[in-house]
Amino acid sequence: MWLNIKTYDQYKDVYRESRENRLDFWEHEAGTYYWRKRWDKVHSGSFKKGDIKWFEGGKLNVTENALDRHLNTIGSKTAFIFEPNHPDSFRRTITYRQLHEDVCRFANVLESKGIQKGDRVCIYMAMTPELVISALACARIGAVHSIVFAGFSAQSLAERIQDCDAKMLITNDGLRRGDKHVPLKDISDEALQNCPSVDHVIVCQRTNRDIEWVEGRDEWWHLLIRNASKHHEAVEMDAEDPLFILYTSGSTGKPKGQMHTCGGYMVYTSYTFRNVFQVAENDIYWCTADAGWITGHSYIIYGPLFNGATGIIFEGTPTYPDPGRFWEVVDKYKVTHFYTAPTAIRALMKEDLSYVKKYDLSSLKVLGTVGEPINEEAWHWYHDQIGNGNCPIVDTWWQTETGGIMISALAGVTPEKPGFATLPLPGIEPALLDENGKLIEGNGVEGNLCIKHPWPGITRSIWGDHDRYLETYMKPYKGYYFTGDGCKRDENGFYRITGRVDDVLNVSGHRLGTAEIENAIDEHDNVVESAVVGYPHDVKGQGIYAFMICEDEPNNGETFEKEVRDLVTKIIGPIAKPDKMMVVPGLPKTRSGKIMRRILRSIAANDLENIGDTSTLLDPAVVEEIKSRQA
Ligand code: PRX
Numbered sequence: 104m105w106l107n108i109k110t111y112d113q114y115k116d117v118y119r120e121s122r123e124n125r126l127d128f129w130e131h132e133a134g135t136y137y138w139r140k141r142w143d144k145v146h147s148g149s150f151k152k153g154d155i156k157w158f159e160g161g162k163l164n165v166t167e168n169a170l171d172r173h174l175n176t177i178g179s180k181t182a183f184i185f186e187p188n189h190p191d192s193f194r195r196t197i198t199y200r201q202l203h204e205d206v207c208r209f210a211n212v213l214e215s216k217g218i219q220k221g222d223r224v225c226i227y228m229a230m231t232p233e234l235v236i237s238a239l240a241c242a243r244i245g246a247v248h249s250i251v252f253a254g255f256s257a258q259s260l261a262e263r264i265q266d267c268d269a270k271m272l273i274t275n276d277g278l279r280r281g282d283k284h285v286p287l288k289d290i291s292d293e294a295l296q297n298c299p300s301v302d303h304v305i306v307c308q309r310t311n312r313d314i315e316w317v318e319g320r321d322e323w324w325h326l327l328i329r330n331a332s333k334h335h336e337a338v339e340m341d342a343e344d345p346l347f348i349l350y351t352s353g354s355t356g357k358p359k360g361q362m363h364t365c366g367g368y369m370v371y372t373s374y375t376f377r378n379v380f381q382v383a384e385n386d387i388y389w390c391t392a393d394a395g396w397i398t399g400h401s402y403i404i405y406g407p408l409f410n411g412a413t414g415i416i417f418e419g420t421p422t423y424p425d426p427g428r429f430w431e432v433v434d435k436y437k438v439t440h441f442y443t444a445p446t447a448i449r450a451l452m453k454e455d456l457s458y459v460k461k462y463d464l465s466s467l468k469v470l471g472t473v474g475e476p477i478n479e480e481a482w483h484w485y486h487d488q489i490g491n492g493n494c495p496i497v498d499t500w501w502q503t504e505t506g507g508i509m510i511s512a513l514a515g516v517t518p519e520k521p522g523f524a525t526l527p528l529p530g531i532e533p534a535l536l537d538e539n540g541k542l543i544e545g546n547g548v549e550g551n552l553c554i555k556h557p558w559p560g561i562t563r564s565i566w567g568d569h570d571r572y573l574e575t576y577m578k579p580y581k582g583y584y585f586t587g588d589g590c591k592r593d594e595n596g597f598y599r600i601t602g603r604v605d606d607v608l609n610v611s612g613h614r615l616g617t618a619e620i621e622n623a624i625d626e627h628d629n630v631v632e633s634a635v636v637g638y639p640h641d642v643k644g645q646g647i648y649a650f651m652i653c654e655d656e657p658n659n660g661e662t663f664e665k666e667v668r669d670l671v672t673k674i675i676g677p678i679a680k681p682d683k684m685m686v687v688p689g690l691p692k693t694r695s696g697k698i699m700r701r702i703l704r705s706i707a708a709n710d711l712e713n714i715g716d717t718s719t720l721l722d723p724a725v726v727e728e729i730k731s732r733q734a
Pocket residue numbers: 351397398472473474475476477498499500501502503504524586587588600602603609612613614
């Protein structure tokens with residue numbers, strides 16, 4: 104029987120049991136899936152060694168659990184409702200049976216192009232059902248998918264393709280997001296100039312614009328699937344075989360390819376989806392994320408499908424054609440579960456309330472947030488105006504690395520508290536540690552958030568760089584997984600995430616490394632050195648502030664800033680564009696040359712009173728000069 108926690112008392116019991124008998128807890132959960140062969144060992148490895156394995160020796164294919172298993176029971180149930188960018192465009196629903204057929208067809212296409220178990224396939228697509236079909240078809244044949252958010256630039260796409268040596272790219276001719284057009288195929292062509300590993304490009308038609316065509320390399324999706332069989336025998340995978348790679352930003356260097364594996368990821372996303380959201384048989388669940396991020400992977404594609412839920416795939420944006428778009432969709436499909444990012448809530452609460460009031464939102468039962476801390480004002484607006492005061496809100500804390508939700512209320516089951524992710528899920532033991540690595544016990548405390556024991560959904564490695572995996576997550580606090588987040592535990596033991604303690608920014612729920620942005624800015628001919636920090640932004644959560652030392656003082660400040668923004672857009676993508684910039688004569692550095700970001704953060708936040716001690720700086724006068732430019 105699947106674990107489905109229904110009362111707070113049951114949560115407490117299950118939590119206690121999971122602590123006392125961790126492996127039994129996960130073994131029981133895993134036992135509810137379809138395995139071609141049961142595992143030999145539930146778990147091995149440790150954070151100390153960074154060699155974590157779950158359900159070793161178990162054989163399965165995740166798509167048999169997401170699709171085949173449902174055919175005899177809920178084959179005619181809707182798996183996905185597709186809502187296009189423009190409300191008047193063609194929309195469609197896809198049943199589990201149709202999705203199974205589409206995935207089988209495309210799996211056959213991939214195999215006919217020579218893609219085999221273990222090969223990497225890059226997916227750079229619009230938010231349409233074909234994106235989901237591509238990912239699942241890869242999983243079915245054992246190829247490792249790497250989905251790249253279709254807002255990244257050619258250079259970022261190329262970097263991700265090169266890092267994992269992808270053999271194939273699946274893309275669209277283009278996409279429309281709001282009133283913008285993104286020429287995905289042109290961007291792909293540019294990226295592929297530097298990606299010799301890619302032999303095949305499959306192009307799915309979406310915008311019908313003119314595109315370049317490379318004979319022998321490029322093929323149309325619709326022509327390929329026409330004659331493909333709808334039958335496909337799923338390839339048998341080991342529980343620890345890779346399922347996908349997803350790149351995410353870290354505090355240093357290039358993006359890290361987080362590697363998730365088949366068995367553990369399946370068990371973890373399915374368990375968390377079921378217990379956090381409490382989706383019932385006829386509910387309509389909508390996660391507004393893009394499948395290019397982990398939220399889309401775990402809670403649009405995998406978690407809901409393992410549980411046989413009906414989900415929405417939304418191609419659009421919260422404000423197109425107007426700021427009532429989300430609420431119009433909720434009304435149209437009688438959405439029961441709505442899961443979005445605080446940045447979207449903050450943007451929409453600034454709009455006239457008539458955009459909300461126009462629609463009937465009474466179908467809503469559960470609201471969720473993800474990706475960044477939610478401020479109390481936004482929480483209350485969401486609760487009162489969207490949930491009409493009677494929908495529980497699950498504030499779900501987790502990361503690309505964790506695979507699934509780690510700390511969150513269970514909807515309507517465990518208590519909630521505005522601004523707090525609240526309690527860990529059974530199976531998860533958070534720990535707060537101080538700077539010196541000492542465990543902080545008791546309640547009413549604050550520290551760096553770590554996790555005590557491995558769980559099935561944890562990333563197993565950084566693709567091609569296991570040392571970096573060990574350095575980043577396992578070494579900072581020996582014996583623990585380090586999250587990179589700061590956290591408070593209140594007097595009742597509820598957790599509140601306070602934000603990153605490393606040089607990672609969270610801009611509109613998107614994770615960006617300061618080093619990545621700095622590297623892009625430094626490509627400007629006139630920039631000698633730059634330092635990027637975050638500052639409080641009332642919609643984005645954090646805005647990007649870039650301090651730059653220039654070779655020559657720019658003649659025209661506006662032109663220079665535009666050049667820098669364009670450059671960052673070209674190198675990374677529009678999400679990484681600095682919001683504010685300042686040309687400075689120098690940066691506050693310690694005698695050993697380390698930039699004192701704390702000082703820049705205070706200046707960026709206009710908190711000039713609290714800059715703190717500058718006496719250890721190489722040149723304290725620099726701070727006064729920067730302060731005067733800010734003022
Ligand atoms: O800082 C935390 C923040 O987002 C980071 C993870 O980012 P990413 O890997 O892109 O995954 C985002 C979607 C899961 C975390 O280290 N974060 C995520 N959820 C929350 C959050 N901060 C506060 N509250 C949350 N609910």
